[in-house]
Amino acid sequence: MDNISLARLLDETASLLEIDGADIFRIRSYRRAAEAVEQQTTQLATLATPEADPKALLAIAGIGKAMAANIRDLVATGSMPLREELLQKYRPTMLELLRLPGMGPKTVALVWSALQVSNIDELEAAAKAGHLAALPRMGEKFTVKLLKGIEDHRKNSSRFRIDQARDYAEKISQLILAFPGIDQVTPAGSLRRGRETVGDLDLLATGPACEPDVVASAVEHVATLPLIDKLMARGQNKVTFTLRNNLQVDVRLLPRSSYGAALQYFTGSKHHNVALRQRAIKRGMTLSEYALLRLEDNKIIASESEEAIYNALDLDFIPPELRENCGELEAAANHTLPQLITLADLHGDVHMHTSETDGTYTIREMAEAAILRGRRYIAITDHSKNLAMTNGMNDERALAHAARVRQVNQEMEGRIHIFTGIECDILGEGEMDLTDETLAQLDIVIASVHSKFDQPIEVMTARVLRAIENPYVRILAHPTGRKLLRRDPYKIDLEQIFRRASELGVAVEHNAAPARTDLSDSHMRLAKSLGCKIVVNTDAHATDELDHMQHGIVQLRRAWLTSADVINTAPTPEDFLASLRPRP
DNA sequence: GCCGTTTTCGGCCCGACTGTTTTCAGTCG
Incomplete structure (x- = not known):
């Protein structure tokens, strides 16, 4: 285990x-x-x-x-x-009830003892039949919210977060690679395209053992992997199984000669592939998962590598993140594909926590860990007091903490620059929960929206608009309240907020944590189109979470962003500071 | 149930919001 x-x-x-x-x-x-x-x-x-x-x-x-x-x-x-x-x-299924909004342990215990409800289907039936109304604190409003929550839960629960899928892909790949004669395993599908969630896992394996005449024993190896829960199907060169958590995995074993064509085909997306095949036909060729062929004599034009296939169709290589048939074929034909941002372009990470509030490590430990990851500047942005459970800081503590940050910054002797900062809570009316006098003394003030204020769209929007009017606020965090596979985001008029943030010069944050990528690729395109500054931060609460930057970058790439679109690509701390909203 | 120490038990993350109550329990961050 x-x-x-x-x-x-x-x-x-x-x-x-x-x-x-x-x-x-x-x-x-x-x-x-x-x-x-x-x-x-x-x-x-x-x-x-x-x-x-x-x-x-x-x-x-x-x-x-x-x-x-x-x-x-x-x-x-x-x-x-x-x-x-x-x-x-x-019943073990009662654990799933806890994932529904408004359903805590007491309520789960109550519906069990009163109605013998132990799973989502039974709960839904009880709610629809009006049986919940008889129970304390479960009136009409609660029931409506619950049914909506059940619907959302069903929509999401068959998908997996990309970081979890990637971990499983890595684990399974290692097991497959243990077979002699398999020398490469590559994830394809939505995992390779960098979607935030994936429905199933596509793994392509190749090597001498995958040649058609010998592939049977490699298939046998894959079909008997120890972590298989249910073997669903087993063909000549394909094995499908599920894991204990119901994640479905398709493994295909392919000869080296057609690996590129297969990788292209199984990476998708479907719409991208349809458009690509149409392009091939127009040029007298046909594209399949085995090869790009010339129609008149069935001669193989390209099959070993994706690059060769795209080039043979007069296209630049298209990064998997862009393969959604959203203009990437035209751009590739005109040689105008963007130079997508990469992890190496990101020099700063200006949202993280320490043991002063709910983080695990000290200022120095976070700084050393950031240096190891190649960062040139960071900001320590612990919580403000309104977030009580995190041991949030009042004005006095915030200033004392900032003084310690400056002290550690001195001691780093230029190996990295540490900005002072705060993740400041927005109160009910949109005001900051620390005084302007305090905020004025901090480099990075992040205004943070929290989904516990789940209010009508007008209220949420007005609250956030008021918050960013505060002249010391330089970054807006959690603008959407998205928590992947967990809760519905709150309703908020992003366009209005982005527009105002753009006018004020307030940067909007894309949270790199895989569970909470606040901005989707389409949100980011909207932000860019409105002229918003975009910043990607890890919001790390521990040193290893600084690695989340590599998750965060994927949505930026899917949004066609280049290093020029993101402010923490600034090479030096001074340049970064200059890119922020000026302080009054 | 863990931890630390005061070696034998007391302290352990707290405050706001919601729906429903008519004074609060439960959920959430």
Whole structure:
């Protein structure tokens, strides 16, 4: 059992304890243990064997005697006594109910005890039949919101976030590559195109073992991979299976000679491919997953590489992120494809947290980690006081923290520049929750919208418009409230906000965290068309989250952005500061 | 359930908003 699975089981146990009404601190300790397990770099299964040093598990902060025993049970048997006991009392499907808006542990427990409702279908039926109205605090408004939430949940739950899909793709690729004679495995499909979520995983494998006459044994290898839950189909050169989490995986084993054509074909998108094939026909050729052929004599024009195929159709190579049939073919024909922004273009990351509020590491640790990742400047932007659960700072603490940031910045001796800053909460009327006197002393003031203020569109829009009027605000964070696969974003008039932000010179932030890419590619195109400054930040709460920049860049590329469109490509801290809204 | 210490138990992230209440419980960040 790997760390991710261990963490998931511990976290689920915490949720079951919540439904059971257990002690809040006991629940929290299970959640903390799950987090700690997930963050470990060594596989705990190796530390949880009878032969291993029993102290090894206890050395992890958040794991004590009881939790270590739980982990040993999980590794040995796949479950543990407490979990089994709770599953006798409740149903595992009730965990899914917790993901619906407005459904917390108390409400889940209530519908179970009152109506024996234990899954989404039953809850929906009960809501539609009006059975919920009989229960306390569940009137008409609640029911309407719930049914909407169920609908949204169904729309999303069959898709997976791209970073999770990428992790699985990586894991499966390694297992496939273990077979002698397979020397390359490439993800195709929407994963390669950089969509935010993927429905299934397409993996293309090639190498000597994938030649038609010998491919059977390689197919056998793939069809018997240990992480397969259900084998769905198995053909001559194709294997389809699902994982335990229901993610469907298609693996195709292809000869080297047609690998480029296959990669092109399976990367899509469908619309891009249709347009590309039409172009081939106009030129007396035909394009398939095997090759680009000349029609008159079936001669292979190109098949080994994508570049060769595009070039043979008089096109520049089109990056996978642009293959949506949104003008990329015309641009490729006219040699006007943009030089898309790359990770190497990003020199700064100006939104991150430290242990002063809800981050895990110190100012210095974040700075050192940023240096390792090639950043030239960062900003420490911890939370303001209104976000109480994060231990948000009041004016006094914000200023003291900024003084420490300046101190550490001095000590870095130019290896990196650290800006002072704050992620400042927007209150109910759109005012900042710290004073202007405080904000005036900070380099980077980020105004942060929170989805807990889920208000009608006019109210949300007015609130944010008022917030960015504050002359010290330089960046607007979470403009859409999007949380991928979790909650509906709040309703807000982005066009109005972007237009005003553009006039004021306030930059809009694209959050690079894979769970929360605030701006989609189409949002970003809108921002660009209105002349907005765009900044991409990780919002890191731990050093490893600084790596999220590589997720964030993908949506920028899909929006056709170049380094000129994004302000944290500025090469020096001075240039970056100059690109921001001037302070009064 | 973990941690730290005051070695045996008390502290552990808090405040605002919502729907429904008519004084608050539950959810959320």
